[in-house]
Amino acid sequence: MIDELKKLPGIGGKSAQRLAFHILRSSDEDAEALAAAVRDVKASLRLCSICNNITDVEPCVYCTSPTRNQRLVCVVEEPTNIAAIEKTRHFNGVYHVLHGSLSPLQGVGPEHLRISNLLRRIEAEQVDEVILATNPTVEGEATAVYLSQQIKWAGVRVTRIATGIPVGSDIEYADEVTMMKSIEGRREV
Amino acid sequence: MIDELKKLPGIGGKSAQRLAFHILRSSDEDAEALAAAVRDVKASLRLCSICNNITDVEPCVYCTSPTRNQRLVCVVEEPTNIAAIEKTRHFNGVYHVLHGSLSPLQGVGPEHLRISNLLRRIEAEQVDEVILATNPTVEGEATAVYLSQQIKWAGVRVTRIATGIPVGSDIEYADEVTMMKSIEGRREV
Numbered sequence: 001m002i003d004e005l006k007k008l009p010g011i012g013g014k015s016a017q018r019l020a021f022h023i024l025r026s027s028d029e030d031a032e033a034l035a036a037a038v039r040d041v042k043a044s045l046r047l048c049s050i051c052n053n054i055t056d057v058e059p060c061v062y063c064t065s066p067t068r069n070q071r072l073v074c075v076v077e078e079p080t081n082i083a084a085i086e087k088t089r090h091f092n093g094v095y096h097v098l099h100g101s102l103s104p105l106q107g108v109g110p111e112h113l114r115i116s117n118l119l120r121r122i123e124a125e126q127v128d129e130v131i132l133a134t135n136p137t138v139e140g141e142a143t144a145v146y147l148s149q150q151i152k153w154a155g156v157r158v159t160r161i162a163t164g165i166p167v168g169s170d171i172e173y174a175d176e177v178t179m180m181k182s183i184e185g186r187r188e189v
Numbered sequence: 190m191i192d193e194l195k196k197l198p199g200i201g202g203k204s205a206q207r208l209a210f211h212i213l214r215s216s217d218e219d220a221e222a223l224a225a226a227v228r229d230v231k232a233s234l235r236l237c238s239i240c241n242n243i244t245d246v247e248p249c250v251y252c253t254s255p256t257r258n259q260r261l262v263c264v265v266e267e268p269t270n271i272a273a274i275e276k277t278r279h280f281n282g283v284y285h286v287l288h289g290s291l292s293p294l295q296g297v298g299p300e301h302l303r304i305s306n307l308l309r310r311i312e313a314e315q316v317d318e319v320i321l322a323t324n325p326t327v328e329g330e331a332t333a334v335y336l337s338q339q340i341k342w343a344g345v346r347v348t349r350i351a352t353g354i355p356v357g358s359d360i361e362y363a364d365e366v367t368m369m370k371s372i373e374g375r376r377e378v
Contacts, residue, residue: 074372081360088369131375136356148378162353162374166367167325171270177356180277183263185351186320187374189337 050121052097052114054079062094069093071128075118075147077101077135085133093131096121101139102146108139110146118147122154129157136163136181239310241286241303243268251283258282260317264307264336266290266324274322282320285310290328291335297328299335307336311343318346325352325370 001023005016023031047053048060055061062068062082072093076082077100085091098113121127130151134140148158164182165174174182190212194205212220236242237249244250251257251271261282265271266289274280287302310316319340323329337347353371354363363371 076360084360084363084368085372087365088372089365090369091372131372132378133360133372135359136354137359144378158378159375160378161371162351162376163356163371164351164353164374165325166355167352167364167370168366170324170326171265171273171322172267174273175356176276176278179273180279181356182350182352183274183277183280183320183322185353185374185376186348187351189321189333189347189349 047097047114050117051095052099052117053082053095065094067092071126072131073118073121073127073129074131074133076133077140077143081133093129098134098143101134101137101143103139103142113143115147115150119150122151122156127154127156129159132158132160136161236286239306240284241288241306242271242284254283256281260315261320262307262310262316262318263320263322265322266329266332270322282318287323287332290323290326290332292328292331302332304336304339308339311340311345316343316345318348321347321349325350 002013002016002020005011005019006013008016011019023034044056045054046056046058048055048058048063050059050063053060053062057064063070069092073096074085074091074093075096075098076085077098079097079099082095082097085095096118098115098118100108100113102108102110102113118130122130130147132144132147134143134147144160148160151158162185163178164185165171165178171179191202191205191209194200194208195202197205200208212223233245234243235245235247237244237247237252239248239252242249242251246253252259258281262285263274263280263282264285264287265274266287268286268288271284271286274284285307287304287307289297289302291297291299291302311319319336321333321336323332323336333349337349340347351374352367353374354360354367360368
């Protein structure tokens with residue numbers, strides 16, 4: 001069991017041993033519940049065929065929601081990014097998860113990302129706008145540029161989330177590139 | 190001397206004593222140079238009559254630069270903000286320093302900020318665009334809103350620097366308000 005636990009991220013030899021002894025000391029029911037939870041998560045969770053989000057129902061709750069704007073698609077790198085956007089309570093569209101970002105140096109090309117069902121979706125359904133919400137990193141920007149080239153021909157409105165100074169922060173603490181992007185991205189008031 | 194040094198920001202009793210003994214031990218020339226520097230800075234530095242920046246020449250180097258676009262004015266809260274924007278090497282306009290931001294709770298109203306010569310400048314000279322580069326804080330936003338109302342009647346283009354996720358950062362680490370602003374401020378690509 002220690003060998004299996006050591007495979008988990010952030011769990012080294014000592015932690016694995018501590019966890020193993022904790023499970024050994026716990027009741028039969030608790031141990032069985034943990035084993036069942038691990039088995040169930042693999043059996044019941046899959047990727048939504050429409051948006052690639054991790055889900056226990058097919059399609060996922062966002063893709064079938066009648067109150068959400070199915071014609072506004074927000075593209076993110078990872079399923080956890082959806083939680084970050086949902087927390088704002090201000091986005092009422094649907095999502096598309098790429099499961100990564102383009103990184104030629106690490107050998108991640110377009111073929112490694114889940115792009116094809118996004119393009120099919122744009123072609124088949126009526127999509128008004130695609131928001132590219134990949135991270136403002138080198139990889140995220142490259143992915144956004146690549147996607148915008150792939151999508152633009154369809155005549156869909158393609159937008160990129162704003163890069164700039166975070167709310168509550170001070171211009172003084174902004175790095176040069178962020179400051180530059182903030183000036184470049186200024187908007188009429 | 191210790192009493193005088195204690196008035197400086199971040200200098201307490203112990204630091205003041207250490208500084209005083211250092212000056213006492215230093216050479217006559219060094220002590221004289223420090224005294225002269227303190228006297229000179231008050232005698233030679235003033236605020237530029239056009240933009241309120243701290244300067245040793247009147248008007249300041251930005252306001253008289255022939256290579257800068259004098260019709261593009263960037264409004265900042267403090268003189269130090271100019272350094273932050275200059276570091277980007279991408280802004281070629283001129284500045285206007287407010288020397289503060291609106292803060293009703295702390296009793297700072299429009300009359301405490303240096304706004305009048307900005308309005309005169311917009312009225313008298315040909316200004317194409319005013320960039321409101323106050324901080325994305327409550328006070329900075331309030332100041333930007335107030336200024337935009339004051340300037341708009343002149344028919345000048347008024348813009349606000351972009352608020353959003355900093356370059357190189359991850360959507361995961363953005364607070365909710367910044368994430369919301371980043372989606373709201375999205376731009377067509």
